[in-house]
Amino acid sequence: MIIFNKETDKDVKYKVPGYTGWVSRTNKFLEEYKKSSPPNAVDCNDGANTDPQTEDQHNKFCKFSLSNLGACSGSDANYGYDQGEPCILLKLNRIYGLIPEYYRSGEEIPKEDEAPQALKDRIDAATNKDQVWVSCRGENAADEES
Numbered sequence: 001m002i003i004f005n006k007e008t009d010k011d012v013k014y015k016v017p018g019y020t021g022w023v024s025r026t027n028k029f030l031e032e033y034k035k036s037s038p039p040n041a042v043d044c045n046d047g048a049n050t051d052p053q054t055e056d057q058h059n060k061f062c063k064f065s066l067s068n069l070g071a072c073s074g075s076d077a078n079y080g081y082d083q084g085e086p087c088i089l090l091k092l093n094r095i096y097g098l099i100p101e102y103y104r105s106g107e108e109i110p111k112e113d114e115a116p117q118a119l120k121d122r123i124d125a126a127t128n129k130d131q132v133w134v135s136c137r138g139e140n141a142a143d144e145e146s
Contacts, residue, residue: 019081037063
């Protein structure tokens with residue numbers, strides 16, 4: 001959980017800090033993705049993903065375009081912090097040898113996993129189903145904002 005004052009970008013002593021520190025951290029995190037890709041980066045957007053089982057692929061990774069982040073790509077200089085709706089970026093590192101089993105429809109998700117309907121709808125609507133799906137919500141009703 002992060003706490004920041006969306007009304008100001010300034011940090012005031014003995015008050016809830018402003019959002020400037022979080023904007024700076026986000027800029028620093030995204031710096032690497034703004035640079036040109038190293039030679040071992042491969043284009044995975046065409047559906048031809050890297051095969052983690054081959055030795056040659058262990059040193060390769062998929063290029064990531066900041067445009068995939070939409071408004072969180074930096075086009076909003078404050079990443080939504082000034083609106084009280086900050087961008088939350090989740091970085092998933094590669095696990096060698098892991099071949100995920102992708103859901104092709106929201107109905108494939110086991111009932112005990114309690115996936116929200118919004119996530120199931122996103123899976124159903126997606127053209128590229130070969131991705132890891134993440135949903136973020138409060139654990140209890142009091143944790144969720146309206």
